[in-house]
Amino acid sequence: MLWTRTFIPTMKETPEGAEIPSHVLMLRAGLVAQVMAGAYTYLPLGLRSLRKAAQIVREEMDAAGAIELAMPCMSPTSLWEQTGRVEAFGNVLVSFSLPRQNRKVQVTLGPTHEEIVTDYMSRQISSYRQMPITVYQITTKFRNEERPRFGVMRTSEFLMKDAYSFDATVESLGHSYDAMYAAYCRIFERCSLEYLPVEAESGPIGGDASHEFMIPAENGEDTVLHCVECGYAANQERAEVGARDLVRPDVPLDELQRVDTPNCTTIEQVSGLLKRRPQDLIKTLIYSADGKPVVVLIRGDHEANEAKIRRAMGAETLELAEPDVIGRVTGAPVGFAGPVRLAEKLPIWADRDVQRSVNAVTGANAADVHLTGVNLGRDFEVDRFDDLRSAVDGDPCPRCSSSLRLRHSIEVGHVFKLGTKYSESLGARFADEKEQLHPLIMGCYGIGVNRILAGLIETNHDANGIVWPVALAPYELLVVPLKVNDEETMSVAGKLHDDLEAAGIEVLLDDRTARPGVKFKDADLIGIPLRVVIGPRGLKEGKLEVKWRWQEEAEMIDLEGAAEKLVEWIVQERKDSARFLGR
RNA sequence: CAGGACGUAGGAAAGCCUGGUACUCCGCGUGCCUUGGGAGCACGAGAUCGCUGGUUUGAAUCCAGCCGUCCUGACCA
Structure with a gap:
């Protein structure tokens, strides 16, 4: 190809608004051009690379026995209502109505295709003999991003490879899943990407049921914890904190004291005012677990991990309690809750690190007052200790004696054992050898094709451009x-x-x-x-x-x-x- | 959704506070010159100063509303 016969609009200067290297370079090298926030035109060079990435994905999917098809972007909104995902997706769903003669058809642009593929496959699969089968497609997906960012990394319209497996048994699903996992490794290796498969939220099947494929990168939006020693890797939502010394230091206990802390509702403000380190504070969070208030204690310098808390409690839903609930159960406005003398008797959960806290600072369950010298056993009791916080850099590895490293990363792929979530809500069943009906057992597997490019550039460039x-x-x-x-x-x-x-x-x-x-x-x-x-x-x-x-x-x-x-x-x-x- | 910044030619960017003809660099066109790391000279084309309204003799500049873009956080099957 001759340069003058194609179209390569390079730029000497960085366009306003581009900040991270991949975004800057994709614009400057003439790979893409922005149409609006979250939507990009692929120019000749960018399109060629995008197609190459897609082709590698396609070849490895085919090699893994998956079958390519192409489902439409448009689908009836009613399908999404059946699975409850109109509500689950909320504003992310791009929906509109189409006039069709004397009526209106409510349409949704697919953010993913579980509903559509399950609806179709359920009509084709009636016997266990027709499985296992895995189908895939490489198509444009639509997810309204309320805040698109980082160029091509987070857009409202993007190219995604999505595969769906259908199996008769959980064991068979395991094989389908392993085949996809292995294909993903080959795909990212062929793309010359440095990647890391990490354990992710497991969902209904439980256990080892979900992995995210991450590209470690400074500007990644996701956070993973990785043990270089044993290879354990998990996203922050999931990463366990390993065993550590939890014996309380043997120091004399201070007296419990009330101190005035006017308008100090955050850890930062309280620790600043009282000249105490954040880790000397205990955060008292009031959650609503399946609608019932519970107390969660976390050391001041740690972050509560809602996924872990929900799992530990076995709750369906978990959210921070509303201010009026907090006021009722603590007897104080938000920001002054503490485990000592709550207005209502509530179950108290605590992260394991709280066991080590001595002479801690907590809210006093009264406006503008905190307590110092708070000690477990003497001043309050905890109903249950568990791993409830997010792991941080340097935490002990849960699998070996080494420690975890925190790395930012870009999620480029996800493999997930879905189980029967969609087949149940859509009535997709098959007959086993005894003519018993069961819901199809599914897995879903996604790869963000655009992110392969962005991730590659983000991690492979120098001062002069893309490598x-x-x-x-x-x-x-x-x-x-x-x-x-x-x-x-x-x-x-x-x-x-x-x-x-x-x-x-x-x-x-x-x-x-x-x-x-x-x-x-x-x-x-x-x-x-x-x-x-x-x-x-x-x-x-x-x-x-x-x-x-x-x-x-x-x-x-x-x-x-x-x-x-x-x-x-x-x-x-x-x-x-x-x-x-x-x- | 909370907070912040920005919007001037195809790109970058000054002017705005203190109201009066919009500065500059890159790119583009023509010519000369040059030819191993974004050359030089000359001439030239290109701008409803995001939009709407207001104040004013006069608005890129002041005021109000709106739209758009970016950043931090929240959210993200």
């Missing part, structure tokens, strides 16, 4: 003739381009009449892996200058036989990405 691996690069090789008006230069460039293209190499020829500096800058910016410069210096000696994007120095190769050599390099790199990974 693509061959697997995802819009073109594999860039030919840069320095003197476009020189006949010899251009004939060598044209021949090289044609020979490479004939050999199946994706080659871009920068035929612009621009000065060398401009071409070099753009070459670095768009990040094509292999750059071949044809200039007067080398040409005199019958040589070409070649350089991988991630290398500092170029090397000269003979013009004679250059095409063959370059083809060989690219073909080799396609196979194993060894040069990219070993850079």
Whole structure:
């Protein structure tokens, strides 16, 4: 392809509003252009990379035995009402009505396709003999993001691969799940991405039923905890805190005292006023678990983990109690709750680290007053200790004696054992060998294709631009003739381009009449892996200058036989990405 | 949803406080010159200063409302 025959609007300056590297570079390199917050046009280079990522996903899905189909973006809203997801998704759902002659049809643009695929497959599958089966598609999904951000990373419209497995037994589901898990590992390896499968919220099946595939990145929105020693990795919602010393330090107990703390309702304010460290405070949170108020105690410097609390309590729903409930059960306005002398007798749960708290500070259950010298056993009792807080960097690993590292990351994939959630609500059943009817046992598996690109760029760039691996690069090789008006230069460039293209190499020829500096800058910016410069210096000696994007120095190769050599390099790199990974 | 910032030509960005002809750089067009890391000179085209209303002799500038964009947090099957 000739540069002047395609469309590559590069930018020298960073457009206003772009902050993180992947967003800045995708705009500057002419990969994408914003249409509105949360919606982007894919320009030729961006589209080529996006398609390459999608193709890798497709090939590995096919290899794993999944069957491709394409479901529509539009679906009847009634389908989403049946599963209760109109409410569950809320504003995320993009819905509108279509006039159809004398009536109106309520339509929802699919944020995912469980309802649609289950509805269809339930009519096709009636016997256990028709399973297992896994279907997938690569289509545009719609999720209204109230706050789109980070460029292509978080948009309201995005390309997603979603697969759905249907099995007759939980054991069989395990095999379907494992096949997808393995396919995901191959996909991200082929994309040359550094990725981390982490344990995630397990849902109805329980146990080892959900993994997220994460790209560790500074600007990632998700947080995972990872043990380098044993490999344990989990998202923050899920990550357990390992065993640690919970014996209370042997220090004399202070007297319980009331202190005035006017308008101090936060840990920060109280610790600042009383000159006590946050970890010397105990947060007292009033939750409403399935509608019933409960007290949760967390050390001041820790964060309550609502998923853990809900699991521990076995509750369906959990939310912070309303201010009037808090006022009633504590006898104080929000911000002054404490476990000592609550207005109402409530179950008190506490995170394990509270066991170590001594002479702590808590709210006094009275406006503008806190207590100091609060001690477990003497001043209050706890009904149950459990792991109720979010793990933090440096916490002990739950699987070995090492410690956890906190890493920000970008979620690019998710595999999930769904169980019978949707098949039950949609009446999707099959008959077993004894003609007994059971709901289909499902799994769902998603990959954000756009995020593969954003994640790759976010973790593979330098000061000058993108550094693509061959697997995802819009073109594999860039030919840069320095003197476009020189006949010899251009004939060598044209021949090289044609020979490479004939050999199946994706080659871009920068035929612009621009000065060398401009071409070099753009070459670095768009990040094509292999750059071949044809200039007067080398040409005199019958040589070409070649350089991988991630290398500092170029090397000269003979013009004679250059095409063959370059083809060989690219073909080799396609196979194993060894040069990219070993850079 | 809470808090904050911003909106001036295709891109970046000054002017706004203190009201009067919109500064500059990049890009674009023409010509000369130059040709290995975003060259130089000259001439030129390109702007309803986000929108609506108000104040004023006069509004990019002051006031009000709205729209849009970005950031932090909340939310995220």
